[in-house]
Amino acid sequence: MPTISGFSRPVGCALIPGGPVGEHEVPGALSPGDTLLSVEHITEGTPPTRVDRTAEFSITAGKAGVIENTTTDTTGDFLHVLWARSE
Template structure:
């Protein structure tokens, strides 16, 4: 999806709407062989800006699941991943 000078591996990123715990979030372009680098929970006014990387897993192509305890409904997720080789 993208490259960055000095970063040896292609990566992807997306901003998607948040949701309830346990719900999957569609993340276009992510695949099960990819590795999550960051999942950031951000509110529209940027008051909320928290890493939830430990709470999310890639569960299928174009899909991550919130296995944690934080409801992100009404906010956004910034998802960054390393693409599989």
């Protein structure tokens, strides 16, 4: 996983398809205990737009590679997920 110069721990990010409220698989070694830094809902358009949905998501306890959305259906759009590894 890449690190940002000066940042004390590895970070990961992924652009994934949106979907209904519930669980979403995230590639890239996301694990329970990591810190979810942001989840942006990306909508295609001219230009594309983004909405911060971080407060609506959490890393699923006991399940690697999964975040859970509690509020908004993002079907047909995309999610940009950014997290910091627990070490």
